[in-house]
Amino acid sequence: MLMNPALSGLRCIRCATLFPPGDYPEGCPSCLEAGHPASLECVYTPSTSSVMPLPVLHPITLGEGDTPCLESAALAQAEGVGRLWLKCESANPTGSHKDRMAAQLVSRARLAGATRVAAASSGNAGVSLAAYCAAAGLQAEIAITRNCPALQREAMQRFGARLTAFEDSLGRWPHVAQLCREQGAFAGTNYLNPPTGTHAYGVEGYKPIAREIFDHCGLPTDVIVPTARGDLLWGVLLGWQALHRQGLIPRLPRMHAVEPYARLSRALQTGDARGLWEAGTDQYSIAGGTTTLQSLQALARSGGLPVEVSDAAAAQAQQRLERMGLGTELSSAAALAAVTRLRRSGMLDAESSVVLILTSDGRRG
Ligand SMILES: [Zn+2]
Incomplete structure (x- = not known):
């Protein structure tokens, strides 16, 4: 498992500023400051060796992809x-589909030295992140809503995730923000409101x-x-x-x-x-x-x-x-x-x- 050396930076989809490779869970810092949360997109050095480069090479896998x-x-x-x-x-x-994202994101979290991944999800993303965190030896911290279906809740717990329940969907985001900004957790989902996309990797x-x-x-x-x-x-x-x-x-x-x-x-x-x-x-x-x-x-x-x-x-x-x-x-x-x-x-x-x-x-x- 290693970062793709062809990954040369991340570009803001709103202001086109180019940033060095790294973790920007809140998207473009300058657009965020201006009140316009915006995702970053990965930029790679052109290469003939890979048509579809990904940020992490040889990521942690549970067999995702190549679906029918x-x-x-x-x-x-x-x-x-x-x-x-x-x-x-x-x-x-x-x-x-979330497993495809979790494979890259959780692999990156481990490469970045994180021990925990925090996310707001009451469904597929939470289950997927919990499973990939288990595979990676990381702790998943999932903020769910009280109406989270039992099947999903139990699956997250079986994979070893720690769950915190909130009354409504938006209430989860400040909790995840606090875990990521103040306690060193790696962001597994958006936590801003208004939101941006999940971690570009x-x-x-x-x-x-x-x-x-x-x-x-x-x-x-x-x-x-x-x-x-x-x-x-x-x-x-x-x-x-x-x-x-x-x-x-x-x-x-x-x-x-x-x-x-x-x-x-x-x-x-x-x-x-x-x-x-x-x-x-x-x-x-x-x-x-x-x-x-x-x-x-x-x-x-x-x-x-x-x-x-x-x-x-x-x-x-x-x-x-x-x-x-x-x-x-x-x-x-x-x-x-x-x-x-x-x-x-x-x-x-x-x-x-x-x-x-x-x-x-x-x-x-
Ligand atoms: Zn920007």
Whole structure:
């Protein structure tokens, strides 16, 4: 395990300032001071040896990645699109895409000399970080909400995480901030409000999804991603950008963000990601009233759209997938409901080739 020597710095996605390699859990320091939290993106020395460089080489692994990409002619026909694939991230070791991020982030934490990783999560991220911390010999400190499902809570505890419960989602962030700023814990999630993306090295872990899709399906026209704070949306976009820079693809696919109610679409109207748009939803893994600049930029750079999917529409899509033998959590099934909406709006047509990222089946941990 070692840091990639080709990693030459991190660049702010808002002000383009270049910083030396290191840990910036709060994103760009100068944009934060100006009141605009902004993610940093990794910059690598161009190399012919790796198409898809990652920050940590030979990271701690539990076997994440290389997940199945299933083509469904039946869904493509029913939706009126050319081709449709399901990228099944539930096949990762703890049952969600988060394992890809945890492998890079927890490896970096250990290389940086941290003994603890602190995170705010009541679901997939917490379970994943707990497992990878166990693999790395680090202590996971997870701030959960009181409504954290028993399955997830027990999984985190079995992996040895210490849990602290809070009444509401936003209440967790000051606790995690204190652990990271004052007690030397390594940040496993955002803790700012308004938020920024997770540690840039962790988000890089999502890039290989683009490569796997490309190897299996070629270059799709559209990729649909369930989204809360946009780490996955942004990370997969970074992967497509890497392929584009290498001349392997002539364009980026449009990256569409599925959300349970209007957050990104409202932020797009003003160009400001810092609002708070709280509403109830059963789409647990993409709930929460905040969004991020990286989400807005992923849409802008790829020409994608935010797509609102109601709980009822997501539940209907979940049943359709179950009748095909595919278990998904509600927020993953929402990606299928988003296809229907995008087809009706004319964004998708009979020539479209579409990949849905099914983030988790919600049953494991
Ligand atoms: Zn900046």
